[in-house]
Amino acid sequence: MNEDRDYMRTCFVFILAVCYFFSSAQDFDLYKKEIYFTENNVLPYRMLMPQKFDSTLNYPLLIFLHGAFEKGSDNKIQLEIGGDYFLRQNIRDSFPAIVIFPQCPVNDVWAYFETVTDSATGIIKEIFFPFKKQPTNVSMALMSLIDSLLQLHYVNNKQVYIAGLSQGAMGVLDLIARYPGTFAAGLSICGAGNPSTTKRFAGKVSLWLVHGNKDDILPVGFSRDFFRRLRKEGSDVKYTEYAGVYHNSWINAFNEPDLMQWLFSKSKK
DSSP states (O other), X not given: OHHHHHHHHHHHHHHHHHHHHHHHHHHHTTSEEEEEEOSSOEEEEEEEOOTTOOTTSOEEEEEEEOOGGGOSSSSSGGGTTTTTGGGOHHHHHHOOOEEEEEOOOTTOOSSOOEEEEOTTTOOEEXXXXXOXXXXXXXXXXXXXXXXXXXXXXXXXXXXXXXXEETHHHHHHHHHHHHOTTTOSEEEEESOOOOGGGHHHHTTTSEEEEEEETTOSSXXXXXHHHHHHHHXXXXXXXXXXXXXXXXXXXXXXXXXXXXXXXXXXXXXXX
């Protein structure tokens, strides 16, 4: 009898898992597959349009940059973290926008960084962020894509937002420093970067930094340093630190009740 009960329980869990998988896959189909070509790059991306799209209106443009484990060329895996958030009905109803999930190739990064590792353990000891003259290849392609989208009459060029997590958040901090005239606001989730770049976007781009204080991948000190510098420079910056949270602080961030309200309240003058 116990074996039968265990078997039924296993089958039930399996059925739930299958149902969840297919419902998620069906939902992600709302993100249209696109590919953007430049002279030197091919950039796959997914695009979610407002559910009641009206070409006579102007919509905010939101770019979301994935982390290291979602790199590739399948134009799919980049939706695994964050893709379901923008499909929430309350988000779609309250904040209609054009949402873009580009995918970084495995041999590139959203922003330059260098690491120093312990030769014995292989553990990263230090991370450096050289601010080179030009962005990375994939980020140049991304900015070209953004420029092309801003030519569309239904895209509001005063409400362009960029968000990202982990290596994607590195890209957020790098790109708002390089293109402060493009973005109205950024969201950095467990990110890191070169704090000296704050002077390039302070007072020009609003920023919300989110980090777990036990992050063992990208130390929380990076976000703290960005926050302190931006406050000192009189910038519009917000910082949320989660006690006891490690590198997966995006779980907490996606449950912030005023996340989108804050982001969509920002606009270029």
